[in-house]
Amino acid sequence: MPRPTGRWHFVETPRSNPVQGVIKSYDPATSDGIVVSDTDLAEYDLAPGAIEGSVFRMLRQGQRVKFELDSQGLATSLSLGSESDMGTPAFLAHAEPVPET
Numbered sequence: 001m002p003r004p005t006g007r008w009h010f011v012e013t014p015r016s017n018p019v020q021g022v023i024k025s026y027d028p029a030t031s032d033g034i035v036v037s038d039t040d041l042a043e044y045d046l047a048p049g050a051i052e053g054s055v056f057r058m059l060r061q062g063q064r065v066k067f068e069l070d071s072q073g074l075a076t077s078l079s080l081g082s083e084s085d086m087g088t089p090a091f092l093a094h095a096e097p098v099p100e101t
Helices: 089-094
Strands: 019-027 032-037 043-045 064-069 075-080
Touching: none
Parallel strands: none
Antiparallel strands: 019 032, 019 064, 032 043, 064 075
8 A cells, every 4th residue: 555645644643532551660759650551551651740630649560540641652640540349430339338247
């Protein structure tokens, strides 16, 4: 298939929808870290200030988060991720009461 010519060209743009992933690493001293996307296992560096304004004060390895990518492809706007077996935010409305023993 020939490549488009003329004024048309294709540019990959950063994701603007929230992506869910897992924290691979995080250094609380420098706030440097890496998050791995659930969908394609791509690794993204955390943007400076990625947890500012969120519920997070630090992140732990394996923690599930939702994030967006900024114009430089860095993970930003972190929020709590969801796990059906842990009753995190997306599943609280559907949680069943635990029977008393």
